Amino acid sequence: xxxxxxxKEFLLAVEALTVSFDxxxxxxxxxxxxxxxxxxxxxxxxxxxxTTVLDLICGKTRATSGSIQFxxxxxxxxxxxxxxxxxxxxxxxxPSIYDDLTVFENLEISFPxxxxxxxxxxxTRDAIVRDRVHExxxxxxxxxxxxxxxxxxxxxxxxxxxxxxxxxxxxxxLMLDEPxxxxxxxxxxxxxxxxxxxxxxxxxxxxxxxxxxxxxxxxKVTVLHQGQILSEGTMEHVKxxxxxIEVYLGH
Amino acid sequence: MTDNRFVNRxxxxxxxxxxxxxxxxxxxxxxxxxxxxxxxxxxxxxxxLGLVICWGYGGILSLGQGVFFGLGGYCMxxxxxxxxxxxxxxxxxxTPGIPDFMDWNQITSLPLFWxxxxxxxxTIVAIVLVPGLFALIIGAAxxxxxxxxxxxxxxxQAVAAILTILIVGQQGYTGGINGMTDLRTLKGWDxxxxxxxxxxxxxxxxxxxxxxxIAQFIRHSKLGRILVAMRDKEDxxxxxxxxVANFKIFAFCVAAIFAAIGGAMFALNVGFMSPSFxxxxxxxxxxxxxxxxxxxxxxxxxxGALLVNFxxxxxxxxxxxxxxxxxxxxxxxxxxxxxxxxxxIWSDYVEPQFVRLITSRKSKPVDGWTEKSVADGAPxx
Numbered sequence: 001x002x003x004x005x006x007x008k009e010f011l012l013a014v015e016a017l018t019v020s021f022d023x024x025x026x027x028x029x030x031x032x033x034x035x036x037x038x039x040x041x042x043x044x045x046x047x048x049x050x051t052t053v054l055d056l057i058c059g060k061t062r063a064t065s066g067s068i069q070f071x072x073x074x075x076x077x078x079x080x081x082x083x084x085x086x087x088x089x090x091x092x093x094x095p096s097i098y099d100d101l102t103v104f105e106n107l108e109i110s111f112p113x114x115x116x117x118x119x120x121x122x123x124t125r126d127a128i129v130r131d132r133v134h135e136x137x138x139x140x141x142x143x144x145x146x147x148x149x150x151x152x153x154x155x156x157x158x159x160x161x162x163x164x165x166x167x168x169x170x171x172x173x174l175m176l177d178e179p180x181x182x183x184x185x186x187x188x189x190x191x192x193x194x195x196x197x198x199x200x201x202x203x204x205x206x207x208x209x210x211x212x213x214x215x216x217x218x219x220k221v222t223v224l225h226q227g228q229i230l231s232e233g234t235m236e237h238v239k240x241x242x243x244x245i246e247v248y249l250g251h
Numbered sequence: 252m253t254d255n256r257f258v259n260r261x262x263x264x265x266x267x268x269x270x271x272x273x274x275x276x277x278x279x280x281x282x283x284x285x286x287x288x289x290x291x292x293x294x295x296x297x298x299x300l301g302l303v304i305c306w307g308y309g310g311i312l313s314l315g316q317g318v319f320f321g322l323g324g325y326c327m328x329x330x331x332x333x334x335x336x337x338x339x340x341x342x343x344x345x346t347p348g349i350p351d352f353m354d355w356n357q358i359t360s361l362p363l364f365w366x367x368x369x370x371x372x373x374t375i376v377a378i379v380l381v382p383g384l385f386a387l388i389i390g391a392a393x394x395x396x397x398x399x400x401x402x403x404x405x406x407x408q409a410v411a412a413i414l415t416i417l418i419v420g421q422q423g424y425t426g427g428i429n430g431m432t433d434l435r436t437l438k439g440w441d442x443x444x445x446x447x448x449x450x451x452x453x454x455x456x457x458x459x460x461x462x463x464x465i466a467q468f469i470r471h472s473k474l475g476r477i478l479v480a481m482r483d484k485e486d487x488x489x490x491x492x493x494x495v496a497n498f499k500i501f502a503f504c505v506a507a508i509f510a511a512i513g514g515a516m517f518a519l520n521v522g523f524m525s526p527s528f529x530x531x532x533x534x535x536x537x538x539x540x541x542x543x544x545x546x547x548x549x550x551x552x553x554x555g556a557l558l559v560n561f562x563x564x565x566x567x568x569x570x571x572x573x574x575x576x577x578x579x580x581x582x583x584x585x586x587x588x589x590x591x592x593x594x595x596i597w598s599d600y601v602e603p604q605f606v607r608l609i610t611s612r613k614s615k616p617v618d619g620w621t622e623k624s625v626a627d628g629a630p631x632x
Contacts, residue, residue: 085492098487100480100483106480109488122472
């Protein structure tokens with residue numbers, strides 16, 4: 001299946017992707033395609049290679065073979081920061097924010113301007129930056145906490161802050177690794193609401209274990225097992241797939 | 252809103268206090284000999300300042316700043332040595348017009364790499380560029396390959412050791428273990444008499460403040476915040492679209508150039524340069540100055556360099572063999588008890604007392620002051 005032969009251009013086309021760590025194939029001949037404005041959720045048992053797939057797309061791990069095309073651009077050859085600049089944003093599993101900086105500064109660093117050494121030296125905090133930071137802070141429920149050091153935030157707020165840092169980057173593909181893990185029920189509801197709001201005009205790739213949450217947001221679900229696709233389709237389809245019930249949902 | 256100017260009010264007060272201390276109080280209270288000692292201590296303040304940017308903010312521990320201090324110092328010393336080795340000053344040598352140590356080592360003509368150091372303009376450029384480029388090469392080689400932390404520190408130690416061995420070994424070109432001594436004049440102006448020492452002291456203080464302002468500018472720019480962010484979550488910075496290696500290289504180069512300016516000041520103020528300021532031990536001492544002053548505090552670095560060196564002079568006069576133990580003990584004590592050094596003691600204990608004094612006089616204490624100072628205080632000083 002070649003991208004060129006498709007009637008529709010995919011935003012992300014992962015083809016025959018394989019990575020092996022000392023002979024162990026964490027991801028094995030994996031192919032999947034993400035469309036524009038699609039929310040794709042990847043589920044699967046522990047060790048299925050879900051996080052590794054995100055690592056491969058964002059360049060944290062290098063593929064042994066295969067290709068990752070993003071808007072026709074080959075990502076496997078780019079450096080991490082070039083992949084970000086191409087329009088791929090990634091949220092890590094544990095909240096990855098800058099504890100020693102304020103919420104404002106955390107968001108400001110992710111604002112896509114002044115990313116070179118010289119650009120960072122001459123960066124000025126003008127009205128555009130301020131407005132955008134305030135706008136995003138409002139979305140992520142942190143507008144009252146802009147001047148608070150990020151380390152003083154609660155776990156859920158840290159997760160939101162990191163989502164906000166990605167939002168301000170304005171990526172075309174947003175990858176989220178377990179965005180609601182460790183959150184309280186009310187925080188989950190707010191996060192789902194937040195995600196539903198931010199997915200406009202972009203595609204989202206989410207890893208999540210919380211089935212209720214997956215059902216709420218997913219357009220399409222990919223089930224990974226031992227580095228390979230076990231099943232793919234709507235949540236309804238995947239839920240009733242006997243293979244999936246056998247290895248994952250049944251437990 | 253967070254302050255975006257490059258000096259805020261409390262920092263400006265700190266800078267003015269330091270200026271008053273260095274420009275007015277010390278010159279009035281000390282004789283020329285002691286003032287010249289302060290000038291020597293202050294050369295290390297440049298190094299400590301660079302380490303604040305590189306180590307304190309960027310989290311890159313370099314145990315090889317002596318290398319850059321030495322490169323800057325040697326560049327300056329080469330110029331001064333050439334001027335001191337004019338044909339009439341050296342007419343008793345078998346080859347007049349070359350530095351004395353070359354003559355002793357049977358070198359009969361000035362080596363090629365020495366020749367440009369006849370020019371003061373070239374020398375000044377070299378003081379900045381030679382260490383800057385060297386740091387760029389080391390930095391690019393290490394950080395592009397993601398070598399960091401302890402490994403980087405060890406490699407900088409190795410570089411310091413290599414450079415010392417090189418300088419000592421190439422006696423004919425470098426003056427060997429004795430270094431470059433008997434430096435006399437700068438463009439015909441004698442740097443040895445008392446009035447010259449005083450002028451050089453003020454010149455050095457001026458340069459120090461220029462460096463302090465550059466450091467302040469970097470710290471308050473977005474680059475300064477990226478350095479802090481990198482120290483904390485390197486991957487997050489990388490996956491926010493920044494080339495982490497380039498920012499590390501920048502911080503390392505700035506630290507190298509500051510150290511080199513300090514080295515050049517050393518050659519001018521002290522009147523000689525030797526490999527004993529290049530190697531592993533002096534490089535580690537430089538880190539201790541920064542740690543004692545507070546590795547996150549630009550002004551703390553200056554006080555740290557002054558205080559530790561003052562202690563070194565006074566203690567090593569009375570207990571020469573105990574001094575190094577004292578220095579080691581001091582480092583351990585600071586790391587364990589006051590990880591933010593003198594600046595930390597100041598901002599945690601002294602400043603709150605001041606604030607309490609001032610606010611208690613005002614009729615209405617400002618609400619939210621404590622919360623804000625906690626939030627501001629943690630990343631800064």
